[in-house]
Amino acid sequence: MAKFVFVTGGVLSSLGKGILSSSIARILKSRGINSNCMKIDVYLNCDAGTLNPFEHGEVFVTQDGFECDLDVGN
Numbered sequence: 578m579a580k581f582v583f584v585t586g587g588v589l590s591s592l593g594k595g596i597l598s599s600s601i602a603r604i605l606k607s608r609g610i611n612s613n614c615m616k617i618d619v620y621l622n623c624d625a626g627t628l629n630p631f632e633h634g635e636v637f638v639t640q641d642g643f644e645c646d647l648d649v650g651n
Contacts, residue, residue, distance in 0.1 A: 586594045598614050605612045
């Protein structure tokens with residue numbers, strides 16, 4: 578039976594939701610429990626490059642042109 582852990586944080590960026598999610602997955606893995614992290618940004622018809630940087634945080638562009646936010650490494 579699948580079990581889910583949801584990490585939410587409202588509208589503020591830089592609260593550490595990505596780090597928290599990664600840490601929980603790492604703890605589960607160390608105890609022999611398989612887990613997958615999935616980040617979902619629920620922006621409708623928007624990408625990180627068109628959002629206000631003061632509300633969302635800095636935008637990073639990868640070598641392949643993908644625009645992402647601060648959680649790019651998590």
